Amino acid sequence: MTESPIAAAPSPPVAVDASSSPLWRRQLSGVWRMEVKKNLLSLRIVPTLLLAALPVGLVTLLAVLHIFFGEGNEGSGAAVNVYSYIYRFYFLKVAIFFGTLTVFLHLFRSDLLERSLHYYMLCPIPRHLLVLGKYLAGLLATSVLLVSATAVTFLVVFGVFGEGLPLGDLLAYCGVTLMGCLGYGALFMLSGLYFRSPVVPPLALYLWEVLIAFLPPVLKRFSVIHYLISLLPVNPVTGVFEVLSEPTPTYFAIPGLLILAAAALALAVLKAKKLEVTYSDD
Secondary structure, three states: OOOOOOOOOOOOOOOOOHHHOOHHHHHHHHHHHHHHHHHHOOHHHHHHHHHHHHHHHHHHHHHHHHHHHOOOOOOHHHHHHHHHHHHHHHHHHHHHHHHHHHHHOHHHHHHHHOOOHHHHHOOOOOHHHHHHHHHHHHHHHHHHHHHHHHHHHHHHHHHHHOOOOOHHHHHHHHHHHHHHHHHHHHHHHHHHHHOOOOOHHHHHHHHHHHHHHHOOHHHHOOOHHHHHHHOOOOOOOOOOOOOOOOOOOHHHHHHHHHHHHHHHHHHHHHHHHOOOOOHHHO
């Protein structure tokens, strides 16, 4: 007598860990793509684009004049000094600060003003992914332009006025620009979420960052620009009235900026979880 085949019992369902599911990646990618289109492919990016293009245009003009009317290269020492001043006084104090300000400050405020934030709220997207997606899109928009401007300006200065190309310094300056976008961007996005008049805190921060050079060393630790200056490969002498202090070592400066950005993002997530769309108040 032949045995009847026994049907295999179905295996019990396996619990799927939501954190390992690709769903969160699709949600984050969707927010990121939408925000990239709004920030990179719209008029919002124009102020940052102009801030990035200004030093490139100026050094290119100087390079053309030098080629036609100059007497040859001035030497690598002159190029190092010229670029260090350009970066310290323009990129750090103007381009990076205001370039990130114009993008990150409006990541949430623009959705409120355009009455489009509720589209995100109606979607089953965790608020931390919404904040992270917007932040990464703003970071891409600002870093692409400002890091490119940093590199192009460096190449023009050293290509025309210098002798040789210090690639280590080039990578260091590009890294400082990226860290500036990362740190300032998180603070400005936080300002746009927490304050009804979000421009006032960044202006107060800018005044603090400008005055920090004249304050005691202990207060310098509470500024973003102090850590960015500590990462510079060449730090020019800025004036006799500046209160000198020891730069923060790289192994402290970089983690410090990363912790600052992470803390700002955590506070932004807390605010986003309580965020309600009330267009009648705007």
